[in-house]
Amino acid sequence: MELNEIEHKNFVKKKFDLIVKKYDLVNLIGSLGQDYLWRKKVALVLKKTPTPILDLCCGPFTLSLALLKERPCPIFALDFSLEMLFYGKTKLSEKEKYFIYPVCADAEILPFKSETFGTLSIAFGLRNLSNKEKALEEFYRVLKPEGVLAILEFSLPKVFIFKKIYLFYLTKYLPLLGKLLTGDKEAYQYLAESIQKFPPPEELKKTLLKIGFKEVIYEYFTLGIVTFYLAIKGKS
Numbered sequence: 022m023e024l025n026e027i028e029h030k031n032f033v034k035k036k037f038d039l040i041v042k043k044y045d046l047v048n049l050i051g052s053l054g055q056d057y058l059w060r061k062k063v064a065l066v067l068k069k070t071p072t073p074i075l076d077l078c079c080g081p082f083t084l085s086l087a088l089l090k091e092r093p094c095p096i097f098a099l100d101f102s103l104e105m106l107f108y109g110k111t112k113l114s115e116k117e118k119y120f121i122y123p124v125c126a127d128a129e130i131l132p133f134k135s136e137t138f139g140t141l142s143i144a145f146g147l148r149n150l151s152n153k154e155k156a157l158e159e160f161y162r163v164l165k166p167e168g169v170l171a172i173l174e175f176s177l178p179k180v181f182i183f184k185k186i187y188l189f190y191l192t193k194y195l196p197l198l199g200k201l202l203t204g205d206k207e208a209y210q211y212l213a214e215s216i217q218k219f220p221p222p223e224e225l226k227k228t229l230l231k232i233g234f235k236e237v238i239y240e241y242f243t244l245g246i247v248t249f250y251l252a253i254k255g256k257s
């Protein structure tokens with residue numbers, strides 16, 4: 022059944038609200054620890070990019086904390102799930118609380134003035150947004166000239182045999198693991214579907230260039246199951 026934008030948003034929010042406390046654990050087990058390395062690589066690339074930083078679809082601050090580890094500077098961490106933000110706060114040390122500013126809002130309608138942020142990051146969030154192009158335009162709007170947008174997102178492996186194995190893992194094994202750990206199989210079936218529907222890297226690159234980003238590069242991680250994109254806004 023096709024959902025409209027509002028229904029899709031409510032569905033996504035409900036699903037993430039339900040798995041909050043087990044979110045990091047399923048990531049760790051499901052990716053065999055790779056997810057930690059993916060976020061670390063992103064954090065290293067963003068070590069010297071312009072500030073302030075806005076981490077979109079931050080969940081329980083998973084990427085925000087990886088970024089903070091590499092550079093102690095204020096990070097605005099935005100998610101529309103209050104449950105995620107509340108749970109994320111319980112993970113923070115006193116020092117980390119000083120640097121992370123949680124914002125509860127919709128990533129598709131950002132509550133910020135144009136040209137506010139030097140760097141925007143979004144890890145495993147873009148796939149969940151109802152209108153991806155509109156959201157990317159919104160990201161472009163709040164970035165300062167020469168600002169940087171970093172996107173980490175799932176993709177499908179290029180090598181045929183590995184793609185087959187991965188699709189089996191994604192559609193059969195992961196929903197079972199998710200059910201076992203969180204009690205919600207549907208959330209992980211949704212994950213598998215959303216990965217398959219997400220545009221391939223070359224297509225996303227074209228969309229980013231169309232929106233106005235001056236330079237877009239991407240790199241595959243772990244045989245292409247994840248792609249890291251870096252888009253730079255031109256001087257205005």
Ligand SMILES: C[S@@+](CC[C@H](N)C(=O)[O-])C[C@H]1O[C@@H](n2cnc3c(N)ncnc32)[C@H](O)[C@@H]1O
Nearest residue numbers: 037078079080083084100101102127128144145
């Ligand atoms: C897969 S989690 C990613 C969490 C984190 N970035 C990470 O690195 O693991 C996706 C997050 O996006 C949030 N989200 C989905 N749609 C959103 C929207 N329209 N606005 C804000 N947050 C959204 C969900 O609540 C969830 O916490």
